[in-house]
Amino acid sequence: MGEARNILWIMCDQLRWDYLSCYGHPHLHTPHIDRLAARGVQFQNAYVQSPFCGPSRMSAYTGRYCRSHGVTWNGFPLRVGEPTLGDHLRRLGVNPVIVGKTHMVADTAGMDWLGIDPGSTIGLHIAECGFEPYERDDGIHPYGPYDPAPAYDDHLRQHGLVSDNPWEDFANSGKADDGTLLSGWLLKYSRLPANIPEELSETPYMTRRAMDFMEQAGDRPWLCHLSFIKPHWPYIVPPPYHDMYGREHILPPVRSEAEKHTDHPVFRAYIESRICRTFARDEVRETVIPAYMGLIKQIDDQMGKLFAFMEARGLMENTMIVFTSDHGDYLGDHWMGEKDLFHDASVKVPLIIYDPRQQADATRGQKRDELVEMIDLAPTFLEFFNGAALPHILEGHSLAPLLHAADRPANWRRYAISEYDYATREARQTLGIDQNDARLVMVRDAHWKYVHAEGFRPMLFDLQYDPQELRDLGASPDHEAVRQRLYEALCTWARQHHNRITVSPERVEAMTGGEPPGVLIGFWDEPEFEAEFGKPFAERP
C-alpha cells in the first residue's frame, strides 16, 4: 500500500446505515461498497451530529457540533468566520473540492457586513462552505435557496431531454401509459421507471463529474467531496433499478403498538404529523422502499465503476476513500417517516474508511464498534495530510488510532452526541413551545441511548437488550440512575468551551502563569521583584 496523497470523501444523502449488505441487509447486495469495507474499516456505530441534512453537513464540513456552528436547521446560513475543513486543508496545500451537494446556505448578510465580495475567490469559498466548487449541485431543482439553473439541467438538455425543468420531468418523474408525466414528488409513482436513460440520471452523472475532476486534478493533493443527492427523495429510479426489488425484499417495519401510543409529547407530535402518518402506511412503504433500494443499488454499481477507474490510474495506492451518509431514513420504522428523531434508522450512518497507508494494514476488514461521530472526519483528514490537530476549533477526534491499530484505544470517547432543533417543525406548533426551546439532544454510550427533550421528560433506550429501540425507558422508575448519569454527560458537554477558537492550546500554555512582559501585578517593592525574576527591578523589560 501507498502514500498519503488524496482523499475521496463520498457522501450519500439519506442512506440508512443498514441498507448495505456489509451492514447486514439480507436482500440489498452492494458488493462494491462491501469490497471497500473489506479493504478498510467499517464503523458499526457512526453517528451524525444532527439527523437532518443541513445541520449534519455543516458539522461534517466544520468538524464542529451544531451548537457550535449554529446551523441548526436547513436553510440557516453558516456564519461568515466559521472555519471549515476546506480552510484548514487549503493552508496545507490541499485542494478541497466539492462535486455535488453541500446544503450550504451562504451568509450573504455577513459577507456584505464584512465587505467580502461574493464573487471573489474568498467569497466563493465562504459561499461553498470552504470547498472549491468543481460542481455544486444540491438536487431538488429549482427549489430551495440554491442555484436555480445547475449544470445538470443543461447536461440533460444537451442530451435531448429538453423541458423547463428537466431534473423533475426526466430524472425525477415517471410516465403514464398515455405519456403523461407522473411526478416523483408523489410517493405513489415511486415504482415507475424514471423517465430517463440510466446513465443520465443523477448518480452516474455526479460520479462521472468526480472522475472528470480526478482526470484534471494535476499534481496538487486534493480532497474530493463526492456528494450524492440520492437515495434522498424524490424516490424514483431509472431502469433497470426500478423493478429490481419487490415486496419480498422489504424488511418488516421496526415498530410496536406501544410506540404508537407513546406518551412522550415530542415523539407523539411527530408520529401524528402528516409526513409520519404517510410513511406508516403499508402501501407507502411497499412502494417507496423498493425504489429506495434501487437507488442504493445504483450507487453501488457506480462505486464499482469509480473504484475501477481509480484502480486503473493508481489512485487506490495513495487515496483515502471514505463512504458515508448525512443521516438515515425511517421508512416507516417507529411509525416515522423521513428522519428528525434519534432512532438508529435516522441518526446512525454507514461509515467505511479505506486508508491506503501501510499503517492501516493492521485493521483492514475490521468492523469496529467504537462510538464515532461525523465530526471525527475533519481531524482524520488533517492527520492524513500531516496537518496540526486544531483541537480548539475541531471538536471531533482523529480516527487514525482506529485505522492504524486493531486494539481498542484506551481513552476513546464514551458518548456520541447529536442535536436536533425542531423550531421550524410542525411538532413545535403542535406542542406550542417557544422557538428557542425546541431542542433535543441525543447522548449515546456503549449501552444506552438517552434523548434529552428540553421541557419534557427524556427518552431512554437500552441498546443491549432492546437494539430495535422499541421500549422507551424515559419514565421507568428503575432507570433513574442511568438517566441521571447521561443527563450529566449532556450537561458536561454543553458546558464545555465551544467558541474559544482563536487561541490554540499551545498559545494558552505559553500564556499560562505569567503576565505580558512589562506588566507587574502585586509586587510590593524592588526586592520582591528581584526574588521573583532573579534580576534587579531596574532591568525589567
Place this chain on the structure above:
Amino acid sequence: MGEARNILWIMCDQLRWDYLSCYGHPHLHTPHIDRLAARGVQFQNAYVQSPFCGPSRMSAYTGRYCRSHGVTWNGFPLRVGEPTLGDHLRRLGVNPVIVGKTHMVADTAGMDWLGIDPGSTIGLHIAECGFEPYERDDGIHPYGPYDPAPAYDDHLRQHGLVSDNPWEDFANSGKADDGTLLSGWLLKYSRLPANIPEELSETPYMTRRAMDFMEQAGDRPWLCHLSFIKPHWPYIVPPPYHDMYGREHILPPVRSEAEKHTDHPVFRAYIESRICRTFARDEVRETVIPAYMGLIKQIDDQMGKLFAFMEARGLMENTMIVFTSDHGDYLGDHWMGEKDLFHDASVKVPLIIYDPRQQADATRGQKRDELVEMIDLAPTFLEFFNGAALPHILEGHSLAPLLHAADRPANWRRYAISEYDYATREARQTLGIDQNDARLVMVRDAHWKYVHAEGFRPMLFDLQYDPQELRDLGASPDHEAVRQRLYEALCTWARQHHNRITVSPERVEAMTGGEPPGVLIGFWDEPEFEAEFGKPFAERP
C-alpha cells in the same frame, strides 16, 4: 426632558461597585456621580459576564456571554465575524465611537484568512471591536498587544514631559527625595504623588478627548464609549488626590479566618497565589486603598466637568448617560487581590443610567435591585435608537422596562450569570488540571450565589443572611436542594442556543410548519396534495 439622540457610555476599569458614595461608601464622596444617579436609575445588582477586563468587555461590546463570543481571557482575539454593538449601531445610522480602552485584540489571522485589509474601514472596525476609534488607549504603555506609541505619550511629550516612556515615568511614577523615579508598578509607592500635573494625567486627558469628540461630532447621532483605564493599577495618582485619603478612610477588610482555611481547591489556590498573598497584607491595603480612592475621586471631579460641559451644550437633554465599570477589585477582601473570583467585590459593578426621555421620569432617583447583566446594555442602546432587538444575537435584555416604569416587571430574569476561564492562571498550574477544564460559572439569583467549579465541589453563599459572602455553603448538607436548583439553572443556560445568530426569530417563524416552495415531502398522490394546499397538483409552484 428630551429626545433620544446620543449615548455617552462611561466605563471605569476595576472600579468596585461600593466605592462611590451613592452606593454607600462612607468616606469616598462622589457628588457628581451621585447626582447622575439621582437623575437616573442606580442598579444595585449589576453583574459583569466575567470578572476580568478582556472577557467582560467583549461581552459588553457584543452583548453576548463569554461562552458565546469565545474571548475567555485577556489577549484572546475576538473572532472575525462576531457581531458587535458597533456593527448594529452603524446600521441604524449611529456613529459608535471609542475614546479610551477596549482591551480588544484583533483577530489578524481571521482577517488574513478572509482577505480583509486591516487598514480598510471594515478592517479598522473589526480591529476595534466595532467601534470607530476616535482615540484608542488601553493604558499600560507600552506593554501588551496594543499600540506601543499611543497619542497620550506624545501629548505628554508636547507638554514637556519627555522620556522614552512618559506614561510610566510621569503619569505612573512617583519620585524619591533625591529625584529618583519610583515606579507605580510597585505597590509600595502608591501613596506618592504621581510625577505629573493633575490635568495631564490619564483621567482628565481622556475626559477632554471625549469633550473634543462631542464638539466635533456634528449632526449624526452617536454613542461615545468613554472608557477610562483608572482606577485600575498602577495605583498612583497626582496631587491633590494622592493624600486626600488616609488610614482612617479605609474600610476594614471583609474576610474571615474560616475563608483563609477554605478547603475549596480553587479558592485556596487563589488565596495562596503570590498576588493574593500580597493584597492580604495590611501594609499593602493601607498603601493601595488611599491611592485607589484618590483615583476614583479624580474620576468624579472629571465627571463634574464633563456633565457641566454637556449641560452647557444642551446634551443632557438628548443624551443617555451610562456610568459603569468592567469589574471590581478585591483589595484584600476575602484574602484576595485583583479580581478573578465571584465575590461581589469582584463581579458586581456600579451601573447608573440616566435616560433623558420623558418616559424615564417615572424612575428618576430609583435604586433598583433587579438582577442586571452588562450584556443588557447593548439591547438597551438598540432600543434607545429604535433599532430591532436582535435576540438571536444579543443575549441580554433591554433595560427600558426598568428605566421607564417604577414597578418590578413581571418576567424579569431570575439568574445573573458570569464566567471565568482560569486556563492561563497560576491556579490552574497549582491544581494541575487540563486547560479546557479550568472553568468557573457563577449563577446568582435573588437570594443565593452559586459558583460552579468544573471538576470540584461548588461554592454557595446565602446573600440574604451572609451578604458579605464569608460562609461558603458549597458543602453544607442542609443546602443540597438549593445547590441542585442552581446547578440546573446553570445547565439550562449552557444548553441554550448561543450561536444560532444568522436567523432572526421572524425568519424562524416564517419557516415554521412548511417546506420551501416546490418541495413536497410525504404526499402519496394528487388528492392528498389538493387536500393540503387547496389546489390541483398541476398548479403547484
